[in-house]
Amino acid sequence: MFKLSKRLFSTLKFKRGDFARLVDSDITHFESIVGKENVKTTELDLYNTDWMKSFKGNSTCVLLPQTAQQVSAILKHCFHRYLAVVPQSGNTGLVGASVPVFDEIILSTSKLRNNFNLDLSSGILECDSGFILEELESRLAPQGYIMPIDLGAKGSCLIGGNVATAAGGIRFIRYGSMHSNVLGLQVALADQNGTLLELGTGLRKDNSGLHSHHLFVGSEGQLGIITGIKMLVAPKPTSICSMWLGTDSFEKCQKILREAKTKLGEVLSAFEFLDAETLRCLKENENLDKPLETASKYNLLIETSGSNPVHDMEKVDGFLSYCLENELAKDGILAKNQTEASYLWKLRETATLALMHDGYVYKNDVSLPLKYYYELTDVVRERLGDKAIRVINYGHLGDGNAHLNITTKKFSQEVYDLLYPFIYKWVTEKGGSISAEHGIGQLKKPYIHLGKHEKELSLNKELKKIFDPKGILNPYKMIDL
Ligand code: FAD
Ligand code: 2HG
Ligand code: ZN
Secondary structure, eight states, X not given: OOOOOOOSTTSSOOOOOSOOOOOHXXXXXXXXXXXXXXXXXXXXHHHHBOTTSOOBOOOOOEEOOSSHHHHHHHHHHHHHHTOOEEEESSOOOSSSOSSOSSSOEEEEOTTOOXXXXXXXTTTEEEEETTOBHHHHHHHHGGGTEEOSOOOTTTTTOBHHHHHHHTOOOTTHHHHOOHHHHEEEEEEEOSSTTXXXXXXXXXXXXXXXXXXXXXXXXXXXXXXXXXXEEEEEOEEOOSEEEEEEEEESOHHHHHHHHHHIIIIIGXXXXXXXXXXXXXXXXXXXXXXXXXXXXXXXXXXXXXXXEESOHHHHHHHHHHHHHHHHHTTSOSEEEEOOSHHHHHHHHHHHHHHHHHHHTTSEEEEEEEEOOGGGTXXXXXXXXXXXXXXXXXXXXXXXXXXXXXXXXXXXXXOOHHHHHHHTTHHHHHHHHTTOBSBSSSOOTTTTGGGTTTTSOHHHHHHHHHHHHHHSTTOOBSTTXXXXX
């Protein structure tokens, strides 16, 4: 649907490492491990190109192992041959981390989907890393459980990719991060034996040693390949209310968040943000109408999930009345049914796709103290003047996570230079982070030092050397040896 953009990454120059080049005997060896049908050497565009169509590698080989033992045997061979490897799950990442930079082998975990076991009383799920997030959600539903994470890419991203990116998403405010939910991991290392490690016990409580599995949460394929996951899932709510509020003051958005936390308390499950420009983009590019007749500069999509509709409704009523009577919100709507609720969520979840119609998207996923959450958008708007088609902000306001997106018809070096490193410097000076949930990948690699102590960065390198001694896993990205 969207053409590969004229790339920004003349800006980012990488030099190919001295890794070995793939030869026929490697392919024959891989075929002996995973079977001929699971070694792909043609029609690799989908694997080589990222979701944004901003990054394109030149891999000539995609491997599709079906077991952890096969992953281990592949990594053992790559270690001895000094072949570089990119782990890939659903390839929905937004920072160019899941595609090769040069000719790295792509190891896709999409066929790693045999084991699935749910303990009904503890709510602990044990599964292979290649399950699609949405499929896990559907498998859990009849058992009375849901996944603690939910994101717009749920139909394509895999749970292993979610762990490797420490994915956030819309349920973060309620269930916390992957760090709150992952209890243990099975990982294959790129060392001389392709060692298969079991990290963590999968118990809810276990302080019998270092919690080393957490190193792999958010590791972006730098330390090892996650093959199995033990994690906590959440009880399925039986009562859900979705509501939309509009206001013209960002100060009031913050007050509404405070009230939501206090008045909705334990049932609050999402607190999302869309500015008026996002709604304009949804109308212009996807023909989706705003949900309220009045137009508001700031819009909030709030959800509660609980187990007692009467109790939840009472809370929601109290909250909404408070916001409207005290003029925190100037307008609002409570979804009357599932169709209306789905429409509100469709608006929020289509924003990423809607932007792509403009041409080129400069994507920013930053964490900011709430008082600065929107200021950056205004600052960038003023800085770019009429050089951008639009500068918009939507995101997970409840978690201080802003998605500031800028579009131009084609990639413009002038716009890029006005944006970077300006945005990242601004964010770190205000005590924020240059990546709230999407990671570093290729996109933010040049700016990784911002907001980080040099010692922490060198410690990360030392850790990588322990797990991936030759540095063959996902080179040129988050941790470069
Ligand atoms: P991939 O993109 O394939 O890989 C991501 C990274 O993990 C790469 O570095 C890769 O090498 C590594 N990796 C993958 N699998 C493994 C493995 N098994 N072992 C080791 N390393 C591995 N992200 C959010 O956090 N919150 C959101 O709300 C959100 N919404 C999105 C909405 C849309 C429409 C899109 C397109 C993306 C969104 N994302 C969001 C980004 C993306 O979906 C997440 O980062 C997701 O977790 C990536 O999963 P994946 O399976 O696609 O992984
Ligand atoms: C979301 O929250 C995703 O919708 C994507 O993290 C963010 O499009 C983006 O910038
Ligand atoms: Zn997000």
